[in-house]
Amino acid sequence: MDSLITAAARALATGDPLGALKRVALREDAPSLALRGIAMAQLGDFARAKLLLRRAARGFGPREAVARARCIVAEAEIALASRDLSWPVKALEAARLTLLSHGDRVNAAHARNIEIRRLLLFGRLDDAEALLAELDPAPFPPASRAAHELVVAGMAIRRLQTKRARAALALAGHAAGVAQIPALMAEVESAARVLDRPAARLIERGEQRLLRLEEVEALLASPGFVVDACRHLVHGAQTVVSLATRPILFALVRRLGEAWPADVSRSALIADAFRAKHADESHRARLRVELGRLRAMLRPLADVSATKRGFALVPRQACDVVVLAPPVEERHxxxxxxxxxxxxxxxxxxxxxxxxxxxxxxxxxxxxxxxxxxxxxxxxxxxxxxTPPVPDFPSILLLPGPLPGD
The missing domain is CATH 1.10.10.10 (Winged helix-like DNA-binding domain superfamily/Winged helix DNA-binding domain)
Incomplete structure (x- = not known):
């Protein structure tokens, strides 16, 4: 490997894509194409980056399997960043196994991190956590360690494990600081801010207030009766009832939970559950059937009792009933x-x-x-x-300073 390739690779490793391009921009050999592709990806030109990496992979000879595998891993990361979720995952796994067989454990672990991040986007937490448990981050260089800890933090946030998330973000921040890569440090800071933003809205006895993720975790760990409208669950004392596949039953229990300790009229329940403006006898009959199903599912936690004008939720243990809703609710x-x-x-x-x-x-x-x-x-x-850019700020203020040579 010549000195320009080495210098370009070091520039990319420190988050300096322009420095890398200065050294290899006019070269057409396979290593230069690969470095140019990674540099274009760091600059945000994903389409050009993918083309360059594919050309590089084709340019490497039959004895350069590791280099081709690294190009495939880089292309997979670009696909993930550009949200191309149809990119073939089997190619990434084949590249990871090639890297492992040739002793490149760091890049093989990076390939695994990409696969885990993709699973997190799909909400497949159990599969992602199983793969994450196989990785030992101890030998990782600082940049790879920061990326790994960001994945751990993402998993912990989705599991509502805020202490674990904060610990992982602290490790990620330290590793990013050692690596001295500005983009990586900014990513860690952005991930840390998630923990301090409103994560849900608490509805209790007609009043509402916003909760941070730590407060949501504490609420769900308490013995109270919680109707979780974020994930369509009902929490009680060490018991969780899922209504994720029963939208009508969840609409009923949510309305009853918001009104607790008062009751809800039959017409209001029909309007919420069936979206019927004018209730007739068929709606009332259907309401009785659905409430019977709801009673059966909530039997370990609560009863649904009939009142003069409608129905009321009655927890089996003496506790308050609260509803946990998303901070903002709308149709999409x-x-x-x-x-x-x-x-x-x-x-x-x-x-x-x-x-x-x-x-x-x-x-x-x-x-x-x-x-x-x-x-x-x-x-x-x-x-x-x-989503649209942040309003009230001129876009010029969001741009970096003048580029070298401007």
Whole structure:
């Protein structure tokens, strides 16, 4: 490897893509193409980066399996960053095994981290945690250790383990500081801010207040009766009842929980559960059936008793009933939640992550675009969606300072 390639690789390792490009921008050999591809990825030009990495992979000879595998891992990371969730995962696993067989454990671990991050996007926490348990971060260099701890923190946040998340973010911050990569340090700071933002809304006896993630964790660990509208669960004393696949039953228990200790009229329950403006006898009969099913599912935690005008929730243990709701609720909240990461998503990637049909996601995006809550760029298969930029700040203030030579 010549001195320019070595210098470019060191520049990329310290987060200096422009310095790397100065050294290899005019070269067409496979190592230079690979470094140019990684540099373009760091600069945000993902389409150009993928083309360069594919050219580099084709340019490496049959004896350079490790170099080709590294190109595949880099392309997988670009696909993840650009939310191309249809990228072939089998190619990443094959590259990881090649790296392992040749003793490149650091890049093999990086490939595993990419796979875990992809699983987190799909909400497959058990699968992600099983893969995460196989990794030993001790031998990682600082940048890889920071990336690993960010994955650990992401897992802990989704598991509502705030102490574990803060510990992982502290380790990530220390490792990023040692690596002296500004983009990595900024990513750690952004992840840490999530823990201090409102994570949910508590509804209790007609009053509402916002909760941070630590407060949500403490609430769900308490013996109280919690109707969790974020994940469609009902929590009690060491008992959890899932109503994720029973939307009508959850609508009923949520309305009863919000009204507790008062009752809810039959007409109000019918309107919430069946979205019927005018109730007739068929709606009342259906309400009785659904409430019977709800009683059966909540039997370990509570009863649903009939009153003169409707029904009321009666916990089996003496405790308050509270409802835990998302901070902001609207019709397409799940789509907005994914777009809130600041990345640009294709409608097909959103469909895969949400487990919804492409047409359902497209209608949601069109509705949100009409309301000015999302915006798109590109056409056809290249069309991407994202949330609008932060208002009230001129865009020039968000740009970096003058580039060298300007």
């Amino acid at each position: 909240a799940s789509v907005l939640a994914l777009l809130a990461d600041g990345e640009s998503w294709s409608s097909s990637a959103l469909s895969m992550a949400l487990g919804a049909s492409p047409r359902t996601v497209q209608r949601a995006l069109e509705s949100l675009a009409e309301a000015g809550k999302v915006q798109s760029f590109g056409r056809g298969p290249a069309r991407r969606w994202m």
